[in-house]
Structures are given as structure tokens and as C-alpha cells.
Amino acid sequence: MFSSIRVRIILILAVIGFSGWYLYSNYQQTGSIVKLGLDLQGGMHLVLEVDDPDGTMSLEARSDAIDRSERIIRNRIDELGVEEPIVQKVGQDRLIVELAGVDDEERARELVGQTAMLEWKLVRPISQVEAALSRIDRAIVATLGADSLRALGRAVEVSPEEADEVADLLFRTDPDQEPAEPEEEDPQVVDEEAEAALQELEAEADLAAEEMALRPFTSLLLTSDGDGEFLLLNEDFALARSFLELPEVQAVLPREISLQFHWEPVAIGGRLYRALYVLERNPFITGEMLEDATATRDQQFNQAIVQFQLSRAGGRLFGDVTGRHIGDRIAILLDNEVVSAPVVRSRIGARGQIELGQQDMEEARDLALVLRAGALPAPLRIMEERTVGPSLGQDSIDQGMRAGLIGLVMILLIMIAYYRFTGVLAVLALSVYVALVLGGLAALNATLTLPGIAGLILSIGMAVDANVLIFERIREELAEGRAVRTAVDEGFGHALSAIVDANITTLITALILFQFGTGPVRGFAVTLSIGIIASFFTALYVTRTLYLVYLRGKKAQDTLSI
Amino acid sequence: MKFWIFRNARYPFLEWRKKAYVFSATVLSIGILAMVANVILIGNWQSYGVDFTGGTRILVELPEGVTEAELREALGGAEAPPVSRFGAENEFTIRAPAEEGVAAEVVANRIRDQIAASPAIGEFEVLQTEFVGPTIGAELQQQALLAILISFFATLIYLAFRFEFRFGLASIIATVHDIVLTLGFLALFRVEISLPTVAAVLTIIGYSLNDTIVVFDRIRENLNKKGGRREDPVKLINRSINEVLPRTVLTSGTTLAVLLALLILGGAVIRDFTIVLILGVIIGTYSSIFVASPALLEIQKKFGTKEEAERKKRQRSRKKKKEAIPV
Numbered sequence: 001m002f003s004s005i006r007v008r009i010i011l012i013l014a015v016i017g018f019s020g021w022y023l024y025s026n027y028q029q030t031g032s033i034v035k036l037g038l039d040l041q042g043g044m045h046l047v048l049e050v051d052d053p054d055g056t057m058s059l060e061a062r063s064d065a066i067d068r069s070e071r072i073i074r075n076r077i078d079e080l081g082v083e084e085p086i087v088q089k090v091g092q093d094r095l096i097v098e099l100a101g102v103d104d105e106e107r108a109r110e111l112v113g114q115t116a117m118l119e120w121k122l123v124r125p126i127s128q129v130e131a132a133l134s135r136i137d138r139a140i141v142a143t144l145g146a147d148s149l150r151a152l153g154r155a156v157e158v159s160p161e162e163a164d165e166v167a168d169l170l171f172r173t174d175p176d177q178e179p180a181e182p183e184e185e186d187p188q189v190v191d192e193e194a195e196a197a198l199q200e201l202e203a204e205a206d207l208a209a210e211e212m213a214l215r216p217f218t219s220l221l222l223t224s225d226g227d228g229e230f231l232l233l234n235e236d237f238a239l240a241r242s243f244l245e246l247p248e249v250q251a252v253l254p255r256e257i258s259l260q261f262h263w264e265p266v267a268i269g270g271r272l273y274r275a276l277y278v279l280e281r282n283p284f285i286t287g288e289m290l291e292d293a294t295a296t297r298d299q300q301f302n303q304a305i306v307q308f309q310l311s312r313a314g315g316r317l318f319g320d321v322t323g324r325h326i327g328d329r330i331a332i333l334l335d336n337e338v339v340s341a342p343v344v345r346s347r348i349g350a351r352g353q354i355e356l357g358q359q360d361m362e363e364a365r366d367l368a369l370v371l372r373a374g375a376l377p378a379p380l381r382i383m384e385e386r387t388v389g390p391s392l393g394q395d396s397i398d399q400g401m402r403a404g405l406i407g408l409v410m411i412l413l414i415m416i417a418y419y420r421f422t423g424v425l426a427v428l429a430l431s432v433y434v435a436l437v438l439g440g441l442a443a444l445n446a447t448l449t450l451p452g453i454a455g456l457i458l459s460i461g462m463a464v465d466a467n468v469l470i471f472e473r474i475r476e477e478l479a480e481g482r483a484v485r486t487a488v489d490e491g492f493g494h495a496l497s498a499i500v501d502a503n504i505t506t507l508i509t510a511l512i513l514f515q516f517g518t519g520p521v522r523g524f525a526v527t528l529s530i531g532i533i534a535s536f537f538t539a540l541y542v543t544r545t546l547y548l549v550y551l552r553g554k555k556a557q558d559t560l561s562i
Numbered sequence: 563m564k565f566w567i568f569r570n571a572r573y574p575f576l577e578w579r580k581k582a583y584v585f586s587a588t589v590l591s592i593g594i595l596a597m598v599a600n601v602i603l604i605g606n607w608q609s610y611g612v613d614f615t616g617g618t619r620i621l622v623e624l625p626e627g628v629t630e631a632e633l634r635e636a637l638g639g640a641e642a643p644p645v646s647r648f649g650a651e652n653e654f655t656i657r658a659p660a661e662e663g664v665a666a667e668v669v670a671n672r673i674r675d676q677i678a679a680s681p682a683i684g685e686f687e688v689l690q691t692e693f694v695g696p697t698i699g700a701e702l703q704q705q706a707l708l709a710i711l712i713s714f715f716a717t718l719i720y721l722a723f724r725f726e727f728r729f730g731l732a733s734i735i736a737t738v739h740d741i742v743l744t745l746g747f748l749a750l751f752r753v754e755i756s757l758p759t760v761a762a763v764l765t766i767i768g769y770s771l772n773d774t775i776v777v778f779d780r781i782r783e784n785l786n787k788k789g790g791r792r793e794d795p796v797k798l799i800n801r802s803i804n805e806v807l808p809r810t811v812l813t814s815g816t817t818l819a820v821l822l823a824l825l826i827l828g829g830a831v832i833r834d835f836t837i838v839l840i841l842g843v844i845i846g847t848y849s850s851i852f853v854a855s856p857a858l859l860e861i862q863k864k865f866g867t868k869e870e871a872e873r874k875k876r877q878r879s880r881k882k883k884k885e886a887i888p889v
Contacts, residue, residue, distance in 0.1 A: 389687065399831075410820060455761075458768075461817040462772065501775045505775060508717060509768045510768070512716060524758075
């Protein structure tokens with residue numbers, strides 16, 4: 001039923017029409033006929049995985065965390081206004097995020113990868129950890145070894161006499177020895193607990209002077225005028241953090257206490273310092289109870305702030321706690337770093353605000369955005385990242401297009417020079433082929449990548465090959481003295497098996513590539529598969545139909561231009 | 563005047579097969595030697611890119627006139643990660659190996675800061691950054707190998723089904739030959755193995771098979787013609803190769819023309835990819851004539867054809883029957 005010329009032409013036109021329609025609707029929606037990959041138009045490709053270095057989470061737990069993260073990250077990106085972002089779970093426990101045309105990578109990475117776990121914790125007085133400080137030092141010495149600590153080359157080693165000085169410095173019992181910090185307030189009065197702790201410390205120092213000589217952690221700490229916080233030089237921050245992250249150190253901390261850093265350095269008297277807070281381990285409220293967050297600017301201090309609104313239950317709880325702790329400090333933590341630690345002036349209900357210090361408004365807006373979208377159920381880690389700047393993308397498109405076009409023109413010239421009028425038919429068929437491949441890409445919503453273009457050009461080679469196989473065969477049949485019509489029929493018939501086998505084996509390879517490949521290899525496999533199917537159709541059906549039309553007006557004795 | 567290249571060609575291809583064996587063996591040995599040398603010199607048989615080893619790759623465009631040495635100096639002199647020129651005069655690729663426990667953006671930012679801090683460089687643009695975690699790299703390596711093995715297997719089954727088993731075997735021999743040759747070339751010139759390079763190698767499998775199948779298709783056809791089975795196999799295979807020679811040359815030529823256009827005009831991003839493909843087309847064409855067809859002949863000599871096997875089987879069963887009667 002597909003053999004009469006009229007039916008053939010209708011079918012071919014229908015297929016071309018479908019392709020054209022898909023291309024047109026794609027163009028209407030996105031402004032380009034085929035979706036271009038990130039390597040061609042510029043953008044960012046991220047592969048994320050649950051950050052679980054100890055391997056404590058089961059596959060199901062990770063898979064579930066990825067499922068929930070997918071929704072949250074999509075919400076965040078939707079607000080970012082990236083066109084057609086891709087947020088997709090692949091495999092069991094991975095998430096792919098593709099953002100086209102992103103120019104601020106840092107910001108995008110932050111928005112996608114930030115856990116955004118918001119917590120409110122009560123700040124405790126430093127006396128709560130004083131007893132633990134010497135245990136921390138000892139735990140560090142025991143874990144890392146005295147030699148490796150000395151190898152750090154920093155002033156972590158102190159003689160017993162100096163240790164006294166450090167202790168003085170630390171708890172500032174003597175106002176004359178105040179460190180060079182521009183503070184106007186009177187030195188803090190040491191409470192009794194601290195005194196007792198200090199004495200205990202000194203007693204211990206006498207007992208094991210040798211060992212106590214190493215104070216890798218406490219030697220970094222400086223006092224601060226804020227309640228419940230230490231200061232340390234910003235250059236010591238990484239070292240101190242690495243000490244605190246040791247499980248052995250965490251184990252000697254009081255069970256209800258955690259030590260956490262401020263998220264950014266603070267400048268005092270021309271030097272940069274980091275604050276370390278003594279906090280209650282468990283938050284009294286978390287971001288789960290947050291209902292809304294908006295960024296504004298504080299007119300009075302010209303400071304970026306995020307205003308938040310808690311749920312009803314959250315508001316009640318917040319009111320209770322703040323009511324009981326007027327005059328105390330509360331720390332607001334984002335991803336385990338203290339963003340701000342204001343003193344409670346009055347009872348706060350469901351509405352509050354987070355001061356962001358020197359951050360600019362964009363930072364505040366992004367923070368409000370991630371808070372609204374919610375926290376990720378688990379921290380994610382970037383496993384793979386590919387970023388292509390927009391200018392490179394444009395260069396690639398231009399070069400790829402030009403090379404592709406010139407390649408096509410060369411094929412056309414060779415075919416017409418070699419096969420004359422039959423070559424013209426082949427060129428017509430190849431034009432149908434190009435329309436079909438592009439239409440196929442548009443219909444499958446496939447993305448055209450750089451390797452994809454190469455795959456396309458290769459499949460054009462196969463389409464040409466199919467035509468060459470047929471035409472050579474027709475020539476052979478003509479050379480054996482067959483009549484034009486018989487030669488054409490025989491030519492198509494005999495070339496069929498080679499074309500089928502060659503195309504199917506390549507298709508098998510392409511499908512396996514698609515199944516087992518990722519990213520660029522997949523793009524290549526998709527265009528190659530579409531290309532093979534289209535070349536199959538054009539060589540065997542379109543070229544044949546064109547031949548039938550061409551031969552219709554001919555008499556048996558006429559010659560063929562081949 | 564009509565073009566008809568290699569019309570009625572009668573080249574004694576199979577008579578040249580001994581020479582082809584020597585040639586293939588030589589080139590294969592050079593390739594394998596290059597792989598061994600690589601293991602000794604760079605610690606891996608191929609020069610794997612960050613796609614497989616994990617690490618960070620950054621492509622920067624520096625102002626005109628900045629040299630590679632200046633960039634290397636900015637990145638820490640002797641300790642600088644490997645730097646190479648990429649495409650245009652002032653574009654450079656920096657490859658930093660994966661660092662345990664250090665996030666990608668830290669490495670990328672550090673490199674960016676180092677370049678920014680260099681007084682010799684000034685304004686620059688980051689064109690591309692790629693970071694691949696070490697575990698992903700290892701996975702990709704496995705996946706690529708798996709894809710090649712599975713596609714081999716699937717092809718063998720398909721060809722055994724469509725032709726005869728010996729055809730499938732001969733085509734696999736030719737394909738393995740092509741892949742090893744290509745890998746040897748990659749090892750010799752230390753072409754960076756990236757995902758697109760793997761895609762190119764897999765394309766070579768497809769192309770080589772395509773070429774081989776066209777030749778085999780003609781052999782099959784001639785075998786099935788009247789008297790084909792009784793014809794001298796050397797003559798028959800030679801005739802078949804010569805009959806499809808015009809097509810082989812025309813198709814390879816056209817494909818090469820397109821690939822050359824890509825190579826010259828396609829830009830640096832796909833240059834390696836195109837080189838591997840060009841190589842693959844040449845090797846694939848060579849192997850369909852000088853490896854696949856001789857392999858078919860050798861298999862036939864050694865194990866006989868299907869008909870011979872069946873004849874033997876029949877004889878054996880007849881013999882058995884004869885032996886069975888007296889008892």
C-alpha cells in the first residue's frame with residue numbers, strides 16, 4: 001500500500017510536515033529550532049551526591065534525600081529565573097542540575113549546593129566549656145601527636161610559665177595584659193566558675209608539665225567582650241576548625257554544648273578575627289517552622305537583613321524561649337555557621353529578622369530565597385561540574401555550523417559530480433534527511449551537543465553511503481546490460497541487505513552507548529541513532545520515490561543519468 | 563564523460579595479505595610499545611583526562627602576547643599544574659589533579675586568584691571549567707569499557723544470526739584490530755582520553771563494522787550465487803572486494819572530506835575528536851579489505867565452512883550407521 005507513487009509522496013510530505021511542525025513549535029517556545037547543549041550555548045552542569053563521607057546512610061536513605069532535594073532545588077532555581085533549568089535524579093542517588101546561560105557561577109553553585117539548614121540556638125557562657133578546654137588540648141595532642149603539632153610551626157607550644165600567661169591572657173584576670181584590641185568596655189569580670197576551672201587547669205599543668213606544654217587549641221583563643229564567644233585570629237581559623245572537627249575532640253566536649261564559628265571574619269583594629277561561640281547543642285527551633293522569608297534593607301544601619309515569619313506553632317515556641325531569655329544572646333545558624341547572635345531585647349513572636357552584617361542585598365535575597373524553598377534533607381556534594389562561558393559556546397556554535405555547512409556542500413558537490421542527475425536526486429533525499437534529523441531531535445526534545453554535531457555528521461556519512469551503495473549497484477546492473485527500470489529495481493533490491501545490516505549494527509552500538517554512556521556520549525548516541533533511522537528512511541524510501549517519479553516519464557530504451 | 567573510479571578493478575588483495583599481516587603487526591607493536599612506555603613514563607597506559615582521573619580542568623583566555631611560561635609562573639612555577647595551549651594563541655588549558663578532601667570550587671578559585679594576582683597577565687577570561695570527582699572518573703572508565711564489550715557481544719550475535727558465525731568472528735577480529743591500533747595511536751601521541759574521545763573510539767567500531775559488512779555482504783551474495791560455494795574462496799573474496807571497491811573509496815573519501823572540513827574549521831574543542839575519527843575511517847577501510855577478509859579466509863581454512871562441517875557430520879553419522887548395521 002506504500003508503493004504507489006502518490007501514497008509515497010504523501011507519506012514523505014507528511015513526515016517532512018511533522019518535522020517542520022516540531023521545529024516550528026520549538027522555535028516558538030524557545031527561540032531556537034533545536035535545543036542546544038550547555039557546551040554550545042554556555043552554562044553550568046552539576047552532578048550532586050549526598051555528602052556522606054562515613055557511609056552511614058543506606059542507599060534508600062540517600063535515594064530519598066535526593067528525591068526531596070530535587071524538589072527543593074527546583075523551587076530555588078525557579079525563583080532564580082533561569083530558562084528551562086534541568087533538575088533531574090539519575091540513577092539511585094545522584095542529581096543532575098543544568099543551568100543554561102548562567103554568568104555568575106559562584107552564586108548558582110551556592111544556590112544549588114547550600115543545605116540551608118537554619119537553626120536557632122541559645123548562647124551559653126564560656127564558663128561552660130572552660131573545664132573542657134584542657135581536655136580538648138590533650139585530645140588533640142593524643143590524636144595528632146606532639147611531633148605533627150610542632151611541625152605545624154605555629155606557636156602552639158608554650159612553656160609552663162608561658163602557659164600561665166596564656167591562661168591570664170585567656171581569662172584576662174589582669175587588666176594590664178589586655179590584648180591589643182580596641183575595646184572601650186571594662187575588662188570582663190571573671191566569674192567564680194571560671195576561676196575554679198583555671199585553678200584546676202593550673203593544677204593539671206603542674207602534674208604533667210611536659211604534656212601540658214602543648215596547648216594547640218587554647219593557645220589560639222582570645223577573649224572577646226561578647227558573652228559566650230571567643231575570638232581568634234582569622235589566619236588561625238582553618239587550623240582551629242580542623243581541630244574542632246576531630247571526633248576525639250567532639251567526644252570530650254560537654255554533651256549539651258557545641259562550639260561553632262561565625263560565618264565570616266570580623267575586622268577589629270585593622271586585623272581580621274573570627275568569633276567562636278559556645279552554644280547549646282540542640283537548637284530550640286529550626287528552619288522547618290519557617291513560613292516565609294524576605295530580604296530588606298535596615299534603614300537605620302544600612303544593613304541587609306532577612307525578615308522571617310514562623311508558623312503558628314513556631315511563633316509560640318519562639319515567644320516562650322525569647323520571653324524567658326531576655327538579655328541573653330541567641331545565635332542564628334545557617335549550615336552550622338553562626339550568621340548572627342543578637343541579644344534578646346524583648347519577647348519575639350512569629351516574626352523576626354536576621355542581620356547579615358556587611359553582606360550586600362543580593363546575598364540577602366539569595367538567603368531569603370533558599371530559606372523559603374526550605375533546607376535540603378542532607379548536605380550535598382558536587383561530584384562533577386562543567387561550566388562553559390557564553391563566549392566559548394558562541395565560538396563553538398559558529399565554528400561547528402560553518403564546518404558542518406562546508407562539509408555538507410562538499411558532499412553535494414561530490415555526489416553531483418560523480419552521479420550527475422542521480423546525484424541531484426541524492427542531494428534532494430539528503431535535504432529530506434537533514435529536515436528529518438532536526439525534526440527528530442526537536443520531537444524527542446533532545447539536546448544538541450558538540451559531540452552530537454559530530455555524530456550527526458557521521459550519520460550523514462552513513463546516509464551518503466547508503467545512496468552510494470544503491471547507485472553503484474544500479475551502475476553494475478546497467479553495465480550488465482539490464483534495462484533502466486530493471487536495473488533500478490535490482491539496484492535497490494541488492495543494496496538493501498548491506499544497508500540494513502550496516503545500519504542495524506551501528507544502531508546497536510549507538511543504543512548501547514546511550515544506555516551506558518553519560519552526558520556528552522549520550523548526546524552523541526542520540527543524534528547518531530536518530531541519524532541512522534533517518535538515513536535508512538531517506539535512502540530506501542525517499543530516494544526510491546524520487547527515482548520512481550524520475551523514471552515515470554521515461555521510455556524503456558532511455559538512458560539513466562548516473 | 564562519466565566518473566567511475568575503480569571500475570572492473572581486479573586487485574589481488576588477498577595475495578597481498580602476508581604483507582598486510584606484517585604491516586598490521588608492526589603498527590600494532592609500535593602502539594603496544596607506546597602503551598608500555600606510557601605505563602613506565604607517565605604511570606598510565608593512556609593519558610587520561612580529568613573525565614577519568616578526576617580533577618579540575620580550566621580553560622582561560624589570556625590577553626594577547628602572554629606566554630605559557632608566564633602563566634606557569636603565575637601558577638606557582640615548578641609546582642604549577644600542567645598547562646597546555648588550546649586552539650588559539652592565547653587560550654590555555656590548566657589541569658589540576660583531584661585533591662583529597664578539597665572541593666572543586668576551591669581548586670578552581672585558587673587557580674583564578676593566582677592568575678589574577680599575576681602582574682604579567684592582567685585581564686583574563688575563564689572560558690570553561692570542568693570538575694570531576696575521582697569516584698565519578700572511575701565509574702566512567704568502567705562504563706566505557708562495559709559499553710565496548712557489550713557492543714562487541716551484541717554485534718557478534720547479530721552477525722552470527724544474519725551471516726554465518728565465521729563472518730561474525732572475522733568482523734570482531736577486524737574491529738579489535740582497529741581499536742587496538744587506534745588506542746596505540748592515542749598512546750603514542752598521548753592524546754587526552756576524554757568522554758568525546760571514547761565516543762570517537764566507539765564510532766570507529768561502528769564505522770569499521772559498516773565497512774566490513776558491506777564487503778561481507780557481497781561475499782555472502784557471491785557465495786549464494788550458482789556455483790559460488792564451489793569457487794576458490796581466494797578468487798571469490800578478491801572478486802567481492804573489487805566489486806565493492808568503487809563504493810568503499812567513494813564513501814570513505816566523502817566521509818574524510820567532511821571530517822577534514824571539521825578538522826580545519828571545527829575549532830579546538832572538537833579537534834582531538836575529529837583526529838580520532840579520521841584515523842578510524844582510514845583504519846576501518848584498510849581493515850575491511852586487509853584484515854576482515856583475510857581473517858574470514860583463514861578461519862575457513864582452519865575450521866572449514868558451514869557446508870564442510872555439515873558434510874563431515876553427515877559422513878560421520880553415515881559411518882556410524884554403517885558400523886551399527888553389522889552389530
